[in-house]
Amino acid sequence: MEQRSWARLWAALGGDPALVEHVRLVPRGLPAPVLPARLPVRELGRATVAVCALAAAEWAARRAGAPVPAARVDDGAVATAFTSERHLRVDGRPAATFAPLSRFWRTADGWVRTHANYPHHRARLLTALGVPDPGDDGDEGAAADAVAAELADRRAEDVEEAVYAAGGLAVAVRTPERWAAHPQGTAVAGLPLVGRERLDDAPPPPLPPSGPRVLDLTRVIAGPVATRTLALLGADVLRIDPPDMPESADAHADTGFGKRSTLLDLASRSGRATFEELLAEAHVVVTGYRPGALDRFGLSARELAERRPGLVVAELNAWGGAVGPWGGRRGFDSLVQAASGIAVAEGKEDGRPGALPAQALDHGTGYLLAAAVLRSLTEQHGDGDGGTRHARLSLARTAHWLQHELSGAPETVAGAREPYDPADWLTETVGPLGRLRHAVPPVAYEGGPDGWARPPGPVGADRPEWP
Template sequence: MDQRSWARLWAALGGDPGLLERVRLVPRTSPDGAGGVLPARLPVRELARSTVAVCALAAAEFEARSATGSAGAPVPGVGVDDGAVATAFVSERHLRIDGRAPATFAPLSRFWRTDGGWLRTHANYPHHRARLLSALGVPDGGDDEALAAAVAAVLAERRAEDVEEAVYAAGGLAVAVRTPGQWSAHPQGAAVARLPLVGMERLDDAPAPPLPSPGSGPRVLDLTRVIAGPVATRTLALLGADVLRIDSPHLPESADAHADTGFGKRSALLDLASRSGRASFEELLGRAHVVVTGYRPGALDRFGLSAGELAGRRPGVVVAELSAWGGPGVGPWGGRRGFDSLVQAASGIAVTEGGPDGGPGVLPAQALDHGTGYLLAAAVLRSLTDQRGGGGSRLVRLALARTAHWLQHELEDPRAREEPGEAGEPYDPADWLDETGSPLGRLRHAVSPVAYDGGPGGWTRPPGRPGADAPVWE
């Protein structure tokens, strides 16, 4: 087992290198015994196993140190099974709700041919769909096939870069498909490359808020949507955190998406623009240990939810900020919205993974989302562990585009060093699926790949209906 990529990632988290010997790997092959899991031209398998490995190690370390109060407490062994990792990285594809496959990408979320190139759009949410169509001047009417044909006709006569700017100006989401070289030369690509993979900062010298009881988990306010942030908080919930997701009543979440990433959490609605909503949030913040945000950078600042303001009102809090492109001040796109599929398109991944017909392709999973989610959870856990010895409010920052840069330019691919016959054991995703009853129906779902000796075997609660819980701590 080659731990070089894991060691670099663990070092980026500030972890003790001596703990890496606690990690063991179970590699897997495809069902026919050929090749590894998550096959791709880029080292996606290594990204997946590395992010899960450091997350599990950070969890084992946190449990050992918080349970005993000793920095020298022995850390449990960590197991990383490629089968569990691969299944979890496509958890949304394995999900079934009373036997029904969930809705995934909407008809207008796809690649499109333009005049001289390709464009990727994202229109899963109704407001993003409306803004895309408005920017293109296409009326929203008729069936999906007719609407797609109308969009295709408009885009065929326009440059992808021009559409990219017009759609973003309208509040929608679209990016031109670029090669890796074009992205490296782009001001945003260059700015992202200069970022640390994991940004970890100490904001002050405030003492860490005590946990509710010895050995209990932290209280986590979850202000994230879609995949990366919810994967991080779903993982924290598995590990014993009291996770309360907060959504605006004006932006309802998809129940299908929540059925995948809502395990272990409660979900409440708060209107932060109202006096009562702000008052409820401040009561929650006053007892929180962690706040995770994943909205468009700067979108929550008007509610006083920047990292500095949160730490000022809740000294000792850990604030974790997730962005698509790097965050405010990081290149011309730092404050823009974005999703995994768009980052793959802009960064050159779609070209690298393109098909034989010359069209753009995709990774075998939304690996930027899932990998960044596990890495975010690991950074939160490492921050909480470091606080036990030195206090201080902490800030954690990650970006999907920086994870993409790591995948493309910095992550070693162990396939180049593997000998024939070293691929490991056969892989069947059914081994890593479970069934759970829930208010949303009977769920078939992926189990968590985060595992260590004596660790939790599953979540203590299934996902409920989005927004159905009271905004209070248990």
């Protein structure tokens, strides 16, 4: 079996190399390959889910005082989970994915990619371009035509800077060579794929029998996929959103499985006090906001460690965090694909930029983030090792791994490849949001859970407290 990809990942996570043999792969792809792309997206999916499943098996064994069970990676489950937002149905209705103004646009010298799924990002994009906002009930098609006309006469990098200055999201589509020469591309290439740091020697706080308590301060896909996975594996996950900018209902329906959801204004005195009460009993904090955005609330890793020694802090960012001129910028999977050269590598024959067959940077980084948390917990609670742990990942570094370090060599798996039909990895759950058709979890090991303990509820429906 081809193990090189996940063996290297497992080593980056500090795992015992001998455990790699515990991973069992079920290859699928008839009548067509899963996650087809020019870049090795299938291998990215397999590798990230494999190390997450192995970390889950190791953590379960540690808690039970038992041998590490075999982990199972099924191409069908991986491919379906990596496109979970596309398969989601809410009472039969497809979920909303990309908004009309989130797309590629032709510019005077090339292409630019915008992201306007959130109302405030859409408003800032239109403001930066001088295009009137038609409002919620206005003609979105006319707005798109006006944006297209405005961008056609501008240089892509000028648009990038103007929209960023206005607080919006747009990046010029670059070739891999241009990104490699860009200061941010150079900085990201020098980062570890999984940054891991031990901040002190503090003993970890005792775990309740039900599992670790996780504070989830993430948005969109990557971070919520990580915490959805932790919830699958028994963690008590409490998702926290600001009252004025809650997550979109459809995104929450996809990634809210197994979690509770609350609204908390960290800028208010009462909100901060409530958060500190939650933190005092938490074991893990996962953050996914723009780097520095939470620092004003005292939520940097070191400040959290001072107030809750023995914590696991896992941070996700788009462009690399503390390094490079773009490290602190907002970003999303689609924008990283455009800037890093992936959109060109996956481009169309007519020269138009393309995209990966899934939001693979998001999903893959999400499973890596969950694996980093699980490995940190295992290390903390094994042989009295302890220590506050800090893990850092970025979408841009995952993109570099996909483009330059991940092998797409032919596999050497014994046996015939199995058929793939995504319907085989979809199920239905009825809950507070209605009847949800959704992907089953791809993270699996012998004796492990095959589904979440609870369906998602409405955003903000739960009290900000631990049971």
